[in-house]
Amino acid sequence: MVGIESEGGGSERHGAGPITPITVRQGGFAFAEDTPAHWIPHAPEFAQMVNGASFVMPHLEPFLVATLGEAAKLIADPAVRREARDFCMQETQHYRTHRRFNDVLLGQGYESLAAVEAEMAAAYARLLERPLAVRLAYAAGFEAMTLGLTDWLVGNRVELFRDADPRVTSFILWHMVEETEHKLVAHDVYEAVSPGYWRRAVGVLHGSLDVIRWSRRCYRALLxxxxxxxRPVSRLKVWWWAARFLLGAGPAVLRALVPGHDPRDMKDHPWVREWIAGHARQETRGAPMPLIDTQSAAMPVPF
Structure with missing residues (x-):
């Protein structure tokens, strides 16, 4: 068994503060059968790019759950084991909600995605056969990219999601908030089970680029x-959005490649902190998640 025990049952890493608590929330989002695939009216290409990433999640996130669940059995520190467990529960909520949303899209004439999904299922099954250390590095690498992605999506939410379908917008930003909330876990589990810079650095590129590759396969099929x-105009728009994504998420990936990188050093966006605090104040257990007002000039948290 590996890990670092701390007095009083808490857990610290690299001399930093305690691990951020994770809240497991029910992804209570309902998607009508007529939920539009182009749910961002002013940016249909970007909507399909987000949809493409959504199709990856029911394959990626079960892989993450299996990997961290396996690793948790090797960790002595009860706090890190608990965080790994809560991470797995959050990710399970995510991929189940993505599956519901994806099924709505499949029913609207996007059956061609089934072939890409079959390839993804086979690819992640093969990845599960790799050594645990490699899989943990992949998980930590992907999670590093999501920190930059969250900051970009949340920071530009008014421009990106103006007048968009509030159900899909709220669902996507809920997922991003929780990605920030568990930003430490994959990194800390990796450090507890199989520490080492070079494998982690390779994992940053492997996890990030692999998910980008699959997302592109999916949104290409959708488009x-x-x-x-x-269409040349649409392809230019895709390239434009892809460039903006890389500029938004790229710095987080580069920081993760630096020796001694610790996700604790990355500040959460104020809107994310406000969302988490607002949810904690509101009694919503078992109730549908409140929706973001996408017609608002500021798109405040919905609590």
Missing amino acids: LADGRWR
């Missing part, structure tokens, strides 16, 4: 079904 992929 092909729309008849947009071969």
Whole structure:
């Protein structure tokens, strides 16, 4: 068994503060059968790019759950084991909600995604056969990218999601908030079970680029079904959004490549902190998650 025990049952890493508590929330989002695939009216290409990432989640996140669940059995520190458990419960909520949303899209004429999903299922099954240390590095690497992605999506929420479907917008930003909330876990589990800089650095690139690759495969299939992929104007818009994503998420990936990187050093966006605090104040257990007002000039938290 490996890990670092601390007095009083708490847990610290690298001399930093205690691990941030994780709240397991029910992803109570309902998606009507007529939920539009182009749920961002002013940016249909960007909507399909987000949808493409959504199709990856029911394959990626069960892989993360299996990997961290396996690693948790090797950790002596009860606080880190608890965080790994809560991480797995959060991720389970995420991929189940993505599956419901994806099924709505599949029912709207995007059956071609089934072939890509079959390839993803096979790829993640093969990845699960790799050594645990490699899989933990992949998990920590992907989670590093999501920190930059969250900051970009939340910081530009008014521009990106203006007049968008409030159900899908609220669902996507809920997921991003929780990605920030468990930003430490994959990194800390990796450090507890299989520490080492070079494997982690490779994992940052492996996890980030692999998920980007699969997301692109999915949104390409969606845009092909729309008849947009071969339109020069639409393709330019895809490149534009991809460049903005890389500029937004790229710095977090580069920071994760620095020796001694610790996610604790990355500050959470104020809107994310406000969302978490607002949810904690509101009695919502078993109730649908309140929706963000996408017509607001500020898009405040919905609590």
